[in-house]
Amino acid sequence: MSVDNLLDRALVRLDEAASHLKIDPDVIELLKYPRETTKARLMIRMDDGSRKSFLAWRCRYDDTRGPTKGGIRFHPDANADEAETLAFWMTFKCAVMNLPYGGGKGAVQVDPRKLSKAELERLSRAYIRAFGRIIGPNRDIPAPDVYTNSMIMGWMADEYAHIVGEAVPDVITGKPVTLGGSLGRDDATARGGYYLIRHLAPELGLNGTMRVAVQGFGNAGQHIASLLAADGHKIVAVSDSGGAIKASDGLNLDVLREAKAAGKSVTDTAGDFGHVRCEDDEVIGAPCDLLVPAALEDMIHEKNASSVNARVILELANGPITSEADKLLAAKNVIVLPDILANAGGVTVSYFEWVQNRQGFYWSLVEIHERLRAIMEREGREIWNVAQQNKSTVRAAAYIQALKRLAEAIEAHGTQTYFAS
Numbered sequence: 377m378s379v380d381n382l383l384d385r386a387l388v389r390l391d392e393a394a395s396h397l398k399i400d401p402d403v404i405e406l407l408k409y410p411r412e413t414t415k416a417r418l419m420i421r422m423d424d425g426s427r428k429s430f431l432a433w434r435c436r437y438d439d440t441r442g443p444t445k446g447g448i449r450f451h452p453d454a455n456a457d458e459a460e461t462l463a464f465w466m467t468f469k470c471a472v473m474n475l476p477y478g479g480g481k482g483a484v485q486v487d488p489r490k491l492s493k494a495e496l497e498r499l500s501r502a503y504i505r506a507f508g509r510i511i512g513p514n515r516d517i518p519a520p521d522v523y524t525n526s527m528i529m530g531w532m533a534d535e536y537a538h539i540v541g542e543a544v545p546d547v548i549t550g551k552p553v554t555l556g557g558s559l560g561r562d563d564a565t566a567r568g569g570y571y572l573i574r575h576l577a578p579e580l581g582l583n584g585t586m587r588v589a590v591q592g593f594g595n596a597g598q599h600i601a602s603l604l605a606a607d608g609h610k611i612v613a614v615s616d617s618g619g620a621i622k623a624s625d626g627l628n629l630d631v632l633r634e635a636k637a638a639g640k641s642v643t644d645t646a647g648d649f650g651h652v653r654c655e656d657d658e659v660i661g662a663p664c665d666l667l668v669p670a671a672l673e674d675m676i677h678e679k680n681a682s683s684v685n686a687r688v689i690l691e692l693a694n695g696p697i698t699s700e701a702d703k704l705l706a707a708k709n710v711i712v713l714p715d716i717l718a719n720a721g722g723v724t725v726s727y728f729e730w731v732q733n734r735q736g737f738y739w740s741l742v743e744i745h746e747r748l749r750a751i752m753e754r755e756g757r758e759i760w761n762v763a764q765q766n767k768s769t770v771r772a773a774a775y776i777q778a779l780k781r782l783a784e785a786i787e788a789h790g791t792q793t794y795f796a797s
């Protein structure tokens with residue numbers, strides 16, 4: 377087994393969870409491999425008249441609990457292994473939240489910042505032409521992920537409608553509100569994590585004003601910083617792909633948001649409001665109560681994990697901590713609220729969007745927030761209790777809880793234990 381393979385490393389968590397449960401070997405055999413991964417080459421015409429092709433994938437990992445669900449990532453380093461791993465995590469995330477979905481994921485190997493708006497639209501529509509037969513409102517439902525947004529989802533839903541000859545808003549979530557998107561989707565991922573932290577604060581020992589460091593200042597990172605700052609907590613360090621910035625008395629979020637809206641890096645604010653440029657890893661090692669990784673995978677690893685100074689880590693990014701780093705953090709008694717729970721607010725509000733599209737009746741923002749809060753608190757509390765009962769990390773507890781639900785669904789179809797008896 378190659379250790380360089382992201383999916384193999386993710387599967388270690390499955391084996392760990394299985395060791396706490398008595399489940400049929402069929403369950404593990406089914407969950408070890410994605411159901412299907414389709415690869416395509418998207419051909420589009422560039423603005424200068426030339427043709428260019430981009431590699432793209434859609435993975436449906438497991439659909440035992442319902443249609444597969446997962447975002448589409450546009451990134452220059454995207455690859456099949458990453459898409460399959462993200463789809464595996466989605467399978468467990470949907471089970472953690474008890475949503476009636478399996479897990480899927482899509483990706484295009486592209487740097488979208490190098491495309492014009494018209495080229496980006498052509499690429500998004502080409503993705504749906506290539507994968508239109510795989511996705512569907514009862515089969516596989518995409519959503520946004522890194523470097524994709526609501527406008528791209530709107531183009532994709534429109535292309536799908538052209539292919540099937542009718543509007544099918546529930547084929548894709550994260551659409552603009554005016555095209556059937558849900559209120560509250562924009563900050564749903566961060567808001568879910570925020571409700572979780574607020575609910576478990578006494579157990580986590582997070583009392584009073586917190587000092588918070590945020591790695592990645594995109595959708596998830598900016599929203600969590602805003603939600604926590606609104607409650608009086610101090611954001612002391614943030615980073616993006618351009619570098620990192622810190623201020624021990626708290627960063628000025630308005631200035632940071634303005635810089636990002638103008639297409640700049642957070643580092644462009646250095647020199648203003650006490651903002652000081654620092655090394656990327658200083659965000660990981662910032663003296664703080666709460667560290668929020670909200671960028672990409674494997675950002676906290678063997679080499680920087682021991683520098684973590686936070687009491688709690690809220691994983692808004694998918695897979696930001698390697699399993700080696702997990703062990704080092706556990707030894708330091710750092711509590712990690714794992715991605716498949718901490719960032720599940722996004723898929724939960726995506727689920728609300730799908731439900732609203734199907735029923736043709738839309739909820740208010742207050743209703744969305746209330747439903748999200750209730751689910752995050754219920755599932756968060758349950759996983760916290762599983763961790764206490766098993767004397768395990770919260771991550772192990774989340775995997776145990778999800779695997780239990782997946783196993784029940786797989787066993788309901790009959791397994792070796794049933795057929796051989």
Ligand SMILES: NC(=O)c1ccc[n+]([C@@H]2O[C@H](COP(=O)([O-])OP(=O)(O)OC[C@H]3O[C@@H](n4cnc5c(N)ncnc54)[C@H](O)[C@@H]3O)[C@@H](O)[C@H]2O)c1
Pocket residue numbers: 520521522523524565591592593594595596597615616617618656670671672673692693694695719720722723
């Ligand atoms: N947006 C959602 O609804 C959602 C839901 C679940 C999980 N996530 C996960 O959250 C993470 C971030 O997603 P997003 O939607 O906020 O993406 P985004 O594209 O809006 O933001 C990503 C941010 O990470 C920064 N970044 C990239 N490389 C970096 C590096 N080396 N160091 C520091 N910062 C770096 C980018 O500059 C950007 O600010 C991803 O792991 C994604 O899978 C997002």
